[in-house]
Amino acid sequence: MSNVTEKTTVNLLGKEANLHQQVLASFPLCDVTEDDLTQNPRFCKLLVLLAQHMDRTGLTASLKAELEKLCFCWCFLQTEQNLQSQRRQWLRTEVLHRGLQEMIQDHHVRKAHVTEPPDQNMCFRRPVNKTTPDLQFHETMEKCLLVAQCVRQLDPSSATNEEQPFVFGLTPRHVKELTPPDKDVQRMRRALPKQLENHLRQKCLHLLSYYQPECETESEGLKTVKLSHLSALLDKEKTRAESLRGTCRENAVLLQRQSQVYLCELMKCIQLLQTLILDHRLKIQTDLDRSKLDYLEGKCELVLQKLKAETVEVQLDTYTPDSISAHRKIREKLEAELKACRAEKQAAELKLTSFEILGKEFKALADEYCRLRSEIENKKWALAELTHVKS
Incomplete structure (x- = not known):
């Protein structure tokens, strides 16, 4: 085997x-x-x-798979750490760049709001050098930033090997020629850390004043102490806000689920009510309709009887028995005359219908007959008037 x-x-x-x-x-x-x-x-x-x-x-297949997984996790952690390091470096550079731009912007705002006092003796005014150290510092820093930004824009792309055409034929070397003198640049670099520190400190103090308005009247030392704890407080508030946001999301999900459950139960109740209506109410609907019809008929008959009684009462209050009997006789006479007139009208309509059958020639004769009758009547009237005048 x-x-x-x-x-x-x-x-x-x-x-x-x-x-x-x-x-x-x-x-x-x-x-x-x-x-x-x-x-x-x-x-x-x-x-x-x-x-x-x-x-x-x-190595076994399972152990090899675990080792490959561990290697992948280690590579992923290394990549994540490298990414975080690059991100921190970029954020540090970006914060410094934005801080310098804010310093330049604040300088321009202060410069725009500064107004010189009016001078009556302009001709005896002593010339004053307007280039102060602060102004020179900010101008030098602004020029350096602009030159660096232009050089960066004019540099060819490092992602491709092909050389890109320059804008208006300018090269980074042409732009670097506009850099301020080295003496001014060195002086600006020496003063930059202190100026930047003061600017960032002022921003932190503004943030502290916004976060805790009651500390505006406190001393500088106390503000500095609170400022050192501000990051921890902001982290705590951020954690609290994220926790509240998570709680809100959970509550929203819970509310949505409860709403769905409520709607389902409501639909079940509606279906139950429909069943009750169809199975129970429709059985006695015929009897209810018949009873309601009898009630309405009785009520209508009662209203008609009441109208008749009111009519009779109004007639009794308005007319006497003799006037009522006279009105009745007049009504009967008028109805008889109306009946006779209708009969005469009907007979005339029959004659007109028979005349219309004869055609257009008879119509001309009838018109001529009507004209002659009209002339005869006029002559009779004129003759009667003459006879009345002679007598």
């Missing part, structure tokens, strides 16, 4: 000629020769099975 297994393993892995070479290649650190493998076939089989679970260095 064991011989059959060995032959099956050999057939699966390849020919016997290169089996020993494959085993030796899989374990280069093992001091084994091809003769040893030939004399010990079971040991060769064991090495073949081990080669499926181990690499050339003797």
